[in-house]
Amino acid sequence: MPLDIPMYPISSRASVNILEAALKNSGKRKIDMKSPIHLLKDLTFRKKIMLCFLLVSIIPVAILGLFCYQQTKALLVSQEEANLQSSLQQAADSLDNQIQIYNNLSDYLAFDSDLNESANRIYTNYMELYDAYSKTISPLFLSMKNLHDDVERITLYSGTNMEKHGNMVIPLQDAEGEIWYEPSIQSSKINWFVPAEDIVCAVRRMPEPDSGGTAKNLLYIEIDSQKLFSSFLELSKNSCGIYLVDSNGSAVYSEIFAGLDVSEVPPLETLLDSDSSSITWNSSDYTVIQANIPSCGWDVYLYKPIHLITDAATPIVLTVAFIIMLCLILVVLIGWLLSHAVVSRIEKLQKTMQQVEGGDMGVTITSESHDEVGDLIRSFQKMLDKINALINEVYTGKLAQKEAEMRALQAQINPHFLYNSLSLINWRAIRADAPDISEMAQLLSTFYRxxxxxxxxxxxxxxxxxxxxxxxxxxxxxxxxxxxxxxxxxxxxxxxxxxxxxxxxxxxxxxxxxxxxxxxxxxxxxxxxxxxxxxxxxxxxxxxxxxxxxxxxxxxxxxxxxxxxxxxxxxxxxxxxxxxxxxxxxxxxxxxxxxxxxxxxxxxxxxxxxx
Missing domain, CATH: 3.30.565.10 (Histidine kinase-like ATPase, C-terminal domain)
Incomplete structure (x- = not known):
């Protein structure tokens, strides 16, 4: 049975205080609602259920889509790097084979006994020169050019008294200003140079009859760079950039693919300084492939923007986005149906709580379900019954509080009574001329105080x-x-x-x-x-x-x-x-x-x- 709760009048001052507190709390609530956390808390339970459904569905799908995109992107980059590595290695091997052919040509000419004899001989008349040109040098050089279409010219830079003969024989002092002169005159091996944009040359010092003498002759072979580097030109058509670097780290050849602005080309120093297979330049990522050409000691670097590789994953992204949209529509529909089935009983409980808040302590609410909401409704009814029972115990608690206050007051009075008693004993002992009793009373008073x-x-x-x-x-x-x-x-x-x-x-x-x-x-x-x-x-x-x-x-x-x-x-x-x-x-x-x-x-x- 509900209890009849007596209603007591509230003073006007108490009413004002309650009104002020309500206004303050209302102002705080308006301020707090501006934060996202309070906005989330203030959502209705129905909206929270739908929001949870959305999050639970979107997050896995989004993570799966992102994972698939990243894996696809990584797979595309990996496959493209493998293809580029294979293509670059083929182009490098092709160039290495060609350079090896020209190295063999240089060896053949440098160690030709007739050419060596003509190159190291001191001529006494023009007839001897004519015989050397017509019978040895010219036939040999022309036959080699005819056999090798890429060879532009073959020149012997003579350190003897041979006269200039077209571009086949040139005095050695005419080559002293060339970039390839000093490295070649100091070395017995074949040296490769790119002195101009369209010129590639192989230069070596000619062997001498006397091994202890100073080199006097250089053999110069010039090759058409367009034909020599044609394999790299094909690579650049695959949206790739090429750097061909000599042993000193200088670029001897470079190729930029069509559609790439010059400002987007990473400098050679960035490629050389990086130890990884990718670099970042001007906020763009590039994959970098490297191969070497052992015949001449050169290295070739290929770079390609990664975004050109990953653009193929765009259809996957669109597909995932479409799937996510379908999931959203389905989740909203299921969430609305489920929230309607769950929230109706909670709304009923909420109305009952509002009645209790308004002062109606005699309301009752029941539930026959045994889920969490049903347990909550029954627990609320039990709590309401206990509150009604506890109201009757308030007066008993107030009486106990007054009794405790009285005991505390008595505890404060007792020490004062003790001090006064000891003071009286001290005074009486002094009057009775009993100093030992007076001293004891004073000591006891000091001790207890x-x-x-x-x-x-x-x-x-x-x-x-x-x-x-x-x-x-x-x-x-x-x-x-x-x-x-x-x-x-x-x-x-x-x-x-x-x-x-x-x-x-x-x-x-x-x-x-x-x-x-x-x-x-x-x-x-x-x-x-x-x-x-x-x-x-x-x-x-x-x-x-x-x-x-x-x-x-x-x-x-x-x-x-x-x-x-x-x-x-x-x-x-x-x-x-x-x-x-x-x-x-x-x-x-x-x-x-x-x-x-x-x-x-x-x-x-x-x-x-x-x-």
Missing amino acids: TTLNKGKQLTSVADELKNTRSYIDIQRIMHSGQFEAIYQIEEGLGEYLMLNLLLQPLVENAIVHGLDQRPDGGGILRITAAHKKDTIVFMVEDNGVGIDPQALPNLLTQDSGGYGIKNVHERIQLYYGKEFGLTLESKLSVGTRATLTIPARRKNFESQLNQ
Whole structure:
């Protein structure tokens, strides 16, 4: 049965406060709704279900499509690189074969005995020159040119007294300004050069009869570069660029494919500096293939923009986009049907909650389904029943609260009653001329005042030492002065803060378990306090009977039946940290020393002391 809840009137001031709070919360909500997170939270549950369906469907499809695109792209690049490598290697092998043919031609001419004899001979008349030209040099050079269509000219640069004979024989001094002169005159091998755009030449030093002499003749063979590099020209038609590089890293030939702007051509230095099969130039990626030509020591580099390779994957991207659109349409339809089936019961629960929010605590809602929504509806009804039951318990709770407040007030009154009683005893003892009773009353008053510390956890070092002194003086009176107390307190420590009631338990243990157990008198209790770096170190020493070595390690970890040194050690470590606390040293029949270490803190002394 629903409970009849009494309605109490609300004061006008309370109404204003409630209205102001509602306006503030409304303003905050409007501000928070601007963020995407709050926009998502404020969506209806139906829209959230549809959004989840969209995300769950789109994300896998998009990831799969992206994966397929990347794999296809990588496969296309890999296949194209393999094809380019094969084509470039074929072109390089073709050029290497041609260069090897010309190297063989150069060897054949350089080691021809008749040509060597004519080249190294010193002529005494023009008849001898004529015979050399007509019978040896001209027939030999012309026959070689006829056999090799690519050869433009063959020239002997003579270091003897041979006269110039067309372009077949030229004095050696005429070649001294050419770029190929110095490298060729200093080397016995065949050297290849590209002195001009359309000229490729192979130059070598002619062998001499006397191997120890200085070279005097150079054999020069010039080849048509267009015919020699024709295989690379075919490669460039496949949207590729070509660099042919000599052993010094200089380009001897280059070819740019049609459609590529000059500003988009990567410089040779970029290709040479890269160790990978791809480079980036002007925000464009290029794949790079390299092959070598061992016959002349040249390297050939082929580069091609990667986007030209991956453009073939565009149909795949369009197909994936089309599939994603179809999935979106299907997911929206399924999401709408499913959200309608799920959200209707949640909307019913929402209306019931709004009625409860409006103050109608007697509403009821039921559900026969056993899914999560059904459990939620039944849980809400149980919660509503408990709320109605708890309303009746409010007055009982308020009575208990008042009773606790009364006990707290009594706890504040009792210490004042104790202080007043001790003060009365002190006054009566003074009037009765009983100084020992007066002293005891004063000591007890000081001890309990510093022990209770007005209920505060922190106290000053000065008050802690005052508490310890009063306790020791009381014990000395009770023991009829059977032990002495020695204080060694460093000046200036009184203003530092420390936890209350740390030293008194140590002193009590020293007296009860140390000095009281001596068979004779003469007990000495020493209290030391010193400032060491950022800490304050207290030591309580006695010359009592000492502690059993087997029991000593367990004193800081086992309970002693009262407020003992284990409690002091735990309080210090809980408040200050594990690096602070107590250490114990003892020797049987000699005595015991308890060392207490805490951090030196006096910043904001007054504010901390008043907390």
